[in-house]
Amino acid sequence: MADRRHADPSRARWGRAGLILALLAASAASLHVLLEGASWWVATITVMFLVLLAASVTRTFARGRAWPTVAAALTLPATLALLFAPGTALLGIVPLGGTWTAWGDLLIAGEMSILRQGIPAQPVPGIVFILALAGGALAVLADLLVQTLRAPALAAIPALVLFAVPVVVAPSRSDAFWFLVAAAVYLVLLRPRGDGTGRRTALGAGAVVLTGAVVVPVLLPDVTSAPDPATGSGAQIGVNPILDLGDDLRRGTEVRAFSYETDAAEGLYFKLTTLDDFTGDRWEPIDARERPENTLDDIGDPAGLTPAVARDPVSTAVDIGPLIGRWLPAPYPPTSIEGLSGSWFWEPEALSVRTDTANVRGQDYTVESLSVRPTTEQLEQAPDAVQPGMLDMVALPEGMPEVIAATAREATGAATNDYQRALALQSYFRGGEFEYSEDAPVEEGYDGTGAEVIATFLDERAGYCVHFASAMAVMARTLDIPSRVAVGFQPGLPEFDDEGELEEFVVTTHDLHAWPELFFEGVGWVRFEPTPGRGELPEYEAATADDPATPDIDESQPSAAPTPSPSLSAPQRPDEAPVTGVADSAVDLRPLGIGAAIAAGVIALLLVPAILRLVVRLRRRRSVRDGAPDAALAAWAEVTDTVIDTGGQAPSTETPRVFAARIGERWVDRGWTDDEPSTGAADRTAARAALDRLVDAVERASFAAGGTARVDFADVERVRRGLRSALDRRGRLAATFAPRSLLRRWNP
Known part of the structure; x- marks a missing residue:
């Protein structure tokens, strides 16, 4: 006991x-x-x-x-x-x-x-x-x-x-x-x-x-149940402007993010933030420090904009739904914001509005902003040289794939100024050779915004807004045009009342978008739209950028639509964002594969001790079968290890005969008596006889002249069966899969 x-x-x-x-x-x-x-x-x-x-x-x-x-x-x-x-x-x-x-x-x-x-x-x-x-x-x-x-x-x-x-x-x-x-x-x-x-x-x-x-x-x-895009009930949507928007765009269910009413003549783009530092692996903001002194009652002037450029004041009332995050959707450039709860501040470079302590969810606020209307002539006459304050906006890391700069030069070969080069880059992507796809980057393994991803994207010619925006911004920098990537929302869809009057615009998760912004001295940051089938082209670009050789592209639709205003024509949303399909495969198939692989690894790990113990036993059996000089000692070593595996002890100070006698007493303690037959009686009888023969063999090998003795490994197996018969099921499993004898080498 x-x-x-x-x-x-x-x-x-x-x-x-x-x-x-x-x-x-x-x-x-x-x-x-x-x-x-x-x-x-x-x-x-x-x-x-x-x-x-x-x-x-x-x-x-x-x-x-x-x-x-x-x-x-x-x-x-x-x-x-x-x-x-x-x-x-x-x-x-x-x-x-x-x-x-x-x-x-x-x-x-x-x-x-x-x-x-x-x-x-x-x-x-x-x-x-x-x-x-x-x-x-x-x-x-x-x-x-x-x-x-x-x-x-x-x-x-x-x-x-x-x-x-x-x-x-x-x-x-x-x-x-x-x-x-x-x-x-x-x-x-x-x-x-x-x-x-x-x-x-x-x-x-x-x-x-x-x-x-x-x-x-x-x-x-x-x-959860499927939410109603019009009300946004039943779900929360979080937006991370820094990372790829692929997961958001592939979201199975379309959920309302916010709605707005505006006195602008058309729907508005809402910017969350801009990414202006290209590290080679990703786009990141240059400066994300908290600036509590930048209050929202008087937001700074947009960079580069001069009084010579026409602008109109715009007032927009925004009602945020279940959107969560720390960036506030606002038209660019905002001049002031009222009605927010919590502590908010604006960032000087992007004029983005951010909080580190509050949340955008449920906010109801009014944004005063500007509708900037530069002319094509003003854009074309902007100086080509990079201004000293814009050096960071043309910076690129070393080791960029050559295909990016080479493609930019090829696409803009005939252009004579930066604005024409920008339009040429935009037309290069919207010209029909590239297609919008949210799945291709994932399937082909080039999802993201890094330099290598862009190089692959230019070869594959299929991606979503993140790829188009990042590629055009980086290609513009190779031409010394300051650029950055903006992340936010497209204008959304108009909703009308019973009398046909425009009531509000509703923006959903399918309107999440990324686009490049290029800088022109005297005008400031100008939005471009390289993603085919997505977004709207500003008026100062539409006449120049429209290419009659590509009638299948939707870029000319706003001016040709028979509606009172471009804002009243429903913007195209990609067919590549299905309600079901991608999410099903991601949820149902991958966990099974991952779970099966992890389970197989755990099982293999648990089997290692049993396999090692089996190898030791087979090696000893071969030694006995081949009649090796140390056959008796090998057989006895297997007996002592089996005793240890079954919960016993095998001190090196005991002689084989004393050890065998103690094992016999252990069997008696567990109910193995001659006058009380048990289920293991046959195994007990055979085991004790075999143990006696093994003791005799190991004593002869150790002390007799010549030091050899004949031994049968079948006796070892009989002792092993007898020892295991004294165990319950849990003990036998432990002896097989967690053999303690293996640890004698490390814990003598």
């Missing part, structure tokens, strides 16, 4: 580790009200499992109390590297400089995607990485509290951190079911264990939680 009592502390620790995993898994499952699918949950509990496994294995064999926490903390970055950035890490698990860069990009992408998406959100890699990182860190904390500090009551802290997320983000959608499940597991974790009942309860509760966390979210109904 001593062996069994000796094993109890270790088994209790493993049981507590299982309960910690079950508690955290149930807590993480509560996030299903915020996220689609199950891939994020599989990735999160995989990281938790490996972290807790590392801590438990180390705790079993290490003497110091700190080593399990160290092992868990080191396993976390190794697992994150393996799952999210294996190509940047040494051997796929040791983080290097590129790994930290990749993690930083994922954190930024995840944070911005959280701001951009509605509920339930798609589990993009950035969001999954954040969850996996948080889950792994909470697993390290929970193991430290429960196992090392022996304070299981404190396990509620990491669990409540996970439960707090849906409560804070969407309290009306919180799921009490998973809270009750986690509470049940928590009570089991607190329960004193004086016998095997606690372990059996823990294993049962863990199995129920892990199974339910996979099955129940699939069976639960969707947490």
Whole structure:
């Protein structure tokens, strides 16, 4: 009975580790009200499992109390590297400089995607990485509290951190079911264990939680219904102007972002912000500092605009729907804004309006802005030379693909001034050789705004507004024309009252857009529209840019439409933004593949000890079969290892005969008596006889003259069967898949 009592502390620790995993898994499952699918949950509990496994294995064999926490903390970055950035890490698990860069990009992408998406959100890699990182860190904390500090009551802290997320983000959608499940597991974790009942309860509760966390979210109904684009009910939409708009444009459901009424003659473009620093990998804002002194009652003058250029004042009342974010939609250039709640300020270069403490959602405000009307002559006569203050706006990193500059020179060969070159670039993209596609960049792997992406886009000739805007802006810089990328919304669609009078414009998520702005001295920043089939061409461009050789392009429609005003003609929205299709494949297929791959990896990892132990046993059997000089010693080594695997001890100080006698006593302790037949009686009889023969053989090999003895490996198998017959099912599984004898090499 001593062996069994000796094993109890270790088994209790493993049981507590299982309960910690079950508690955290149930807590993480509560996030299903915020996220689609199950891939994020599989990735999160995989990281938790490996972290807790590392801590438990180390705790079993290490003497110091700190080593399990160290092992868990080191396993976390190794697992994150393996799952999210294996190509940047040494051997796929040791983080290097590129790994930290990749993690930083994922954190930024995840944070911005959280701001951009509605509920339930798609589990993009950035969001999954954040969850996996948080889950792994909470697993390290929970193991430290429960196992090392022996304070299981404190396990509620990491669990409540996970439960707090849906409560804070969407309290009306919180799921009490998973809270009750986690509470049940928590009570089991607190329960004193004086016998095997606690372990059996823990294993049962863990199995129920892990199974339910996979099955129940699939069976639960969707947490939202399809919203009405006119009202925007039932969803929140977040917009991140810095990252690609591909996910937003591919959003399955069209949701109202805001509506506006204006005294302008036509619908207005609403800018969120501009990206003016091209790093080679992406477009970024040059300066994003908070400027509380820039109050909205008097916004600064737009850069480069002189009194010689005509302009008209425009007043616009805006009603924001379920849009979330820190940038305020406003026509460019704004002169003042009234009615906002919270602290807002304007950025001097872009005149974008931003907040670091409030939110755009639900805002109702009035924007005073200017409708700038330069003439074609003013644009063509603008100086070609780059002004000193515009050097940053023509800067490009080293190592740019040559195809970008070469294509720009080819497209603008006949132009004689910067404005004509800009129109030539615009016509190059709208001339019919390029097509609008939201799927092609994803399918072909060139989604984004970097230099290499642009080079591929120019070759593939298919993309969406981000590609067209980024390509034209970079190509303009190769021609020394200052440029930047603007992100915001197209004018939206007009809505009329019962008498046919224009009532308001409604802007939805399908109106999200990016476009290039080029700078002309004396006029300022001028909007261009290179994306075919999207947007509207300003009047000062339409007459010059319209190419009769391309009648299939929609750029001439506003002036030709038989309506009182261009604003009353419905702008084209791309057919490439289907309500269903892309989202279905992203949700239903990829998680299955990711989950299957992770499951296969975990299973393979769990099988490694069993495979190594099998190799050792087969090597010893071959040594015995071939009659090697050390055959008896090899057979005896297999016997002692089998005893260790089945929960016993094999001290090196014991002689084989004393060892065999102790094993016989162990069998008697477990009910193996001659006068009380048992199910394993036959195995017991054969095992004891075989053990006696093996003792005789190893003594002859060790002490007899010549040092050799004949041995049959079948006797080893008989002893092995006898030892395993004394175990219950769980013990046999542990002996097979977690053989303790393998650790004798590292823990003598």
